[in-house]
Amino acid sequence: MTMANAPTASESSVNANLATHQLVIPTWITLLLAIACGAIVANLYYAQPLIGLISASIHLSPSAAGLIVTLAQIGYCLGLLFIVPLGDLVENRRLVVTALCVTVLALIAAALAQTAWQFLLAALVIGLSSVAAQVLVPYATYLAAPEMRGRVVGNVMSGLLLGILAARPLASLIANFFGWHAVFAMSACVIAVLAMVLARNLPTRHPTAGMHYGRLLQSMLGLLRTTPILRRRGLYHALLFATFSMFWTVVPMVLTNTFHLSQSGIALFALAGVMGAIAAPVAGRWADRGWTKPATGLALILAMVSYPVAHIGATGSHFSLAMLLLSALLLDMAVSANLVLGQRAIYALGAEVRSRLNGLYMAMFFAGGAIGSTLGAWAYVHGGWDLVSWCGFVMPLLAMLYYFTEGKAKKSTS
Numbered sequence: 001m002t003m004a005n006a007p008t009a010s011e012s013s014v015n016a017n018l019a020t021h022q023l024v025i026p027t028w029i030t031l032l033l034a035i036a037c038g039a040i041v042a043n044l045y046y047a048q049p050l051i052g053l054i055s056a057s058i059h060l061s062p063s064a065a066g067l068i069v070t071l072a073q074i075g076y077c078l079g080l081l082f083i084v085p086l087g088d089l090v091e092n093r094r095l096v097v098t099a100l101c102v103t104v105l106a107l108i109a110a111a112l113a114q115t116a117w118q119f120l121l122a123a124l125v126i127g128l129s130s131v132a133a134q135v136l137v138p139y140a141t142y143l144a145a146p147e148m149r150g151r152v153v154g155n156v157m158s159g160l161l162l163g164i165l166a167a168r169p170l171a172s173l174i175a176n177f178f179g180w181h182a183v184f185a186m187s188a189c190v191i192a193v194l195a196m197v198l199a200r201n202l203p204t205r206h207p208t209a210g211m212h213y214g215r216l217l218q219s220m221l222g223l224l225r226t227t228p229i230l231r232r233r234g235l236y237h238a239l240l241f242a243t244f245s246m247f248w249t250v251v252p253m254v255l256t257n258t259f260h261l262s263q264s265g266i267a268l269f270a271l272a273g274v275m276g277a278i279a280a281p282v283a284g285r286w287a288d289r290g291w292t293k294p295a296t297g298l299a300l301i302l303a304m305v306s307y308p309v310a311h312i313g314a315t316g317s318h319f320s321l322a323m324l325l326l327s328a329l330l331l332d333m334a335v336s337a338n339l340v341l342g343q344r345a346i347y348a349l350g351a352e353v354r355s356r357l358n359g360l361y362m363a364m365f366f367a368g369g370a371i372g373s374t375l376g377a378w379a380y381v382h383g384g385w386d387l388v389s390w391c392g393f394v395m396p397l398l399a400m401l402y403y404f405t406e407g408k409a410k411k412s413t414s
Contacts, residue, residue, distance in 0.1 A: 029201075030152060033140050034159025036198060039190055040133040041160050043103065043126050044072050045167035046187065049252050049266060050180045057180065060116045066377050069249070071120050073370040075127025080134060080363035085216050087135045087355030092205040093198065096139075099132035100195035107188035111181050133160060134362050138354040141347050142205055150344040154284020157343065161277040161336045165270070168248065172267035207355075220356050227349065227357070232406070233342035234361050236296065237335075238368030239399040240303050243392045244335045245369040246376030247306075247328070250388050253380060254324070258316050272325055276332020283337035287344035293406065296341050300403055302334035303396035307389040334396075339365075 047054060047068050055065040086095055106125035113119035137156055144152040171183045211219070224230065248270075255261040255269055279299075286295045310327035313320030346357045372395075379387040 037160035038163025042167035072127035079131030084359035111184040150288035154281040158280040169267035169271035234364030237365040242372030245372035279333040306331035
């Protein structure tokens with residue numbers, strides 16, 4: 001895709017804001033970035049409610065069906081470690097558009113896949129290239145004044161989280177009427193249009209890292225070793241995202257086996273869970289006010305109580321289904337809020353390393369998500385929903401125990 005060297009009118013207006021000390025980020029840019037992040041990251045989750053349909057179609061054994069989701073998450077983790085750091089080295093708009101072009105090709109391959117190896121390879125590349133969303137998130141912070149950074153991150157991340165939460169019901173509904181291949185074909189069209197819109201409207205941002213790629217990657221180990229807040233926030237969210245991934249990997253099976261919901265019913269359940277994303281912009285505003293620590297504690301508490309809430313009521317009753325939905329909302333709110341709080345904290349550490357910090361942070365918690373998906377499937381087979389719930393309760397409990405050391409850690413470093 002060819003991009004003109006001369007800035008467009010929209011690009012010039014944004015650059016004018018940058019030139020005046022980042023007084024304000026245009027609302028339409030924030031909205032565009034939020035939509036872009038949501039549409040991109042949704043590609044990681046379309047397959048989650050379709051595991052049964054896809055595995056049967058491509059002749060993948062039930063024991064290996066988890067690879068359909070896990071490989072995309074592994075690709076995403078690799079992209080976070082090896083592609084996102086390029087945001088500190090390569091012009092950001094070009095990096096994003098190039099990654100999206102690869103995503104389009106991988107989505108087309110997934111839509112046309114007839115065998116297991118074809119789909120799994122496409123899933124890996126979809127995950128790898130979808131990290132374009134995590135180049136856009138720190139990019140947004142360069143357009144915002146420091147005192148507005150939490151709000152901007154919260155607004156952009158609300159779009160990303162809506163993409164995660166809406167991907168499942170959307171995929172279920174499309175697959176119900178047109179088959180699972182159509183889900184990936186539709187997404188390929190959406191991402192192709194998005195790439196053209198971003199290439200046309202995003203202002204350029206040339207990083208000032210001043211180092212070659214090998215040294216850039218080496219510096220990430222140093223950042224991880226010397227940045228306690230990155231390690232702490234990464235561990236918090238790795239545990240919460242493992243809980244989240246476990247829940248949404250297993251819940252479709254629970255809804256089918258216990259509540260006898262159809263694919264459309266499962267889609268409606270997941271769609272109701274989208275409301276949990278409202279916590280993201282609220283958390284961003286709290287972070288701007290200096291309330292990060294108490295807000296983090298609240299997020300961890302919500303995650304801890306979410307699984308016990310799911311067990312209120314007689315099994316299979318309408319009331320227990322309502323409690324399961326409340327559990328989903330509490331968990332989604334906890335994860336949305338904690339994600340934004342963590343990003344707000346690490347983005348304050350320095351603009352010149354922001355993409356690398358974001359890549360490390362996201363890689364840590366998506367690794368947690370991959371573990372959660374795998375553990376959830378294993379726990380459901382060997383102990384049913386009860387064993388899954390115990391695992392889901394323990395993870396935020398561990399995060400809470402670590403949270404109680406936060407004051408001691410600060411005293412030891414002062």
